[in-house]
Amino acid sequence: MSEGPNGAAAGADALAGRFSQMFGALAQNIERVIRGKREKVELALICLLAEGHLLVEDVPGVGKTTLARSISASVEARWGRIQFTPDLLPSDITGVSIFNQGKNAFEFHPGPIFSNIVVADEINRGSPKTQSALLEVMEERRVTVEGTPHPVPRPFMVIATQNPVDMDGTYPLPEAQLDRFLMRISMGYPDHQSEVAVLAGQPTGAMLDTMPPIAGRDDVGRMIEFAERLHVAPPLYDYIVRVVAATREHPELRLGASPRASLALLKASRVRAAAAGRSYIVPEDVKALAVPVVAHRLIVTPEAELRGRSGADVVGEVLSSVPTPQAATV
Incomplete structure (x- = not known):
C-alpha cells in the first residue's frame, strides 16, 4: 500500500526532527570551544x-x-590547513605528479586540498595565480592535474580567512572567487561573559584534542541529501529570484548578484528549515540568510561607498521592498 499524503508529510516531519536534533548536537559540541557565538556556529x-x-x-x-x-572534529572529518603566502604555488595546494622509477609511471601525490574541511588561512595573501587554483575545486569538487580529474572527498568545504585591517602585501579576491563562497561572515569579539569563560576554562588546543565526534561522514551525507529534498512552494522560488534580481537594478550597485546567488540562497534556506525541524522552507529562512549569502557578491558604486554604504545595507533595503509571500501561498 502506498503512503498517503498525510503519511508522507509525517515521515518528512520525523526526518526533519532528527535532522534538527543532530544539527543542535553538532552546534552544542562546537560551542564547547567557540563560546558565545551560536549564530556564527x-x-x-x-x-x-x-x-x-x-x-x-x-x-x-x-x-x-x-x-x-572544531567542525571537522565534530563530524569525524579530515581537515587540512593551507597558509597562503605570496610564494605559495598552485601545486602546493592541488598536489603534483611524481615519476616512480620502480613502476615506470607518474604517480599523483594529493595536496592538502584533498580534505573534508580545508582552512585557507589568509587567502588574500596568495597571488592571483595561486588563488585561482581553488576555482575549479570549489565549484566542481574536483582537481584537474595534467589533464586528469581527481575528485575530492565528501563532505567538502573550504573555510577561508582574511584580515580586513592589515592589507599590506595582499591581493583582493576576484569577483569570480567571491561568488563561489556560499557565505561571508565575521566572527566578532566575544561578549564579556564568554571571554571570561574562555580564560577560566581549559586551553582550546586541549579541548579540541578531546572533542567527541557527534556524527560520521555518512551521517553528514544523509543530512545533505535530506536537505536537498525539502519542499519549496513555487511562490518561494519566485521570492528568492525577486530578491536576487532586485540587486541587479539597485542604483547604488555596480554589480548585482548572479543566478549562483539564487541557488546558494535556496540551498542554505533548505538547511536552515531542516535545522528548525521543518520539512519545508518559509520566507523567514530566506530573510535570515540573505545578508551572509548575498552581500559579499555585490559591488557598491564609489559614490555609495563614500557615503558609508555596504552590500549588507543594500540587501536589507531589498528585503524591505520585495513583497513577502503570504503564509497561505507557501
Whole structure:
C-alpha cells in the first residue's frame, strides 16, 4: 500500500526532527570551544550541510581556525590547513605528479586540498595565480592535474580567512572567487561573559584534542541529501529570484548578484528549515540568510561607498521592498 499524503508529510516531519536534533548536537559540541557565538556556529554548519564554502573576514585571534577544526572534529572529518603566502604555488595546494622509477609511471601525490574541511588561512595573501587554483575545486569538487580529474572527498568545504585591517602585501579576491563562497561572515569579539569563560576554562588546543565526534561522514551525507529534498512552494522560488534580481537594478550597485546567488540562497534556506525541524522552507529562512549569502557578491558604486554604504545595507533595503509571500501561498 502506498503512503498517503498525510503519511508522507509525517515521515518528512520525523526526518526533519532528527535532522534538527543532530544539527543542535553538532552546534552544542562546537560551542564547547567557540563560546558565545551560536549564530556564527549555526551559519558555518548551514554552509557545510548546503555543501558550500565559507569566507570568514575578521581580525586575528577571534577563533576562525578553531571554528574549522572544531567542525571537522565534530563530524569525524579530515581537515587540512593551507597558509597562503605570496610564494605559495598552485601545486602546493592541488598536489603534483611524481615519476616512480620502480613502476615506470607518474604517480599523483594529493595536496592538502584533498580534505573534508580545508582552512585557507589568509587567502588574500596568495597571488592571483595561486588563488585561482581553488576555482575549479570549489565549484566542481574536483582537481584537474595534467589533464586528469581527481575528485575530492565528501563532505567538502573550504573555510577561508582574511584580515580586513592589515592589507599590506595582499591581493583582493576576484569577483569570480567571491561568488563561489556560499557565505561571508565575521566572527566578532566575544561578549564579556564568554571571554571570561574562555580564560577560566581549559586551553582550546586541549579541548579540541578531546572533542567527541557527534556524527560520521555518512551521517553528514544523509543530512545533505535530506536537505536537498525539502519542499519549496513555487511562490518561494519566485521570492528568492525577486530578491536576487532586485540587486541587479539597485542604483547604488555596480554589480548585482548572479543566478549562483539564487541557488546558494535556496540551498542554505533548505538547511536552515531542516535545522528548525521543518520539512519545508518559509520566507523567514530566506530573510535570515540573505545578508551572509548575498552581500559579499555585490559591488557598491564609489559614490555609495563614500557615503558609508555596504552590500549588507543594500540587501536589507531589498528585503524591505520585495513583497513577502503570504503564509497561505507557501
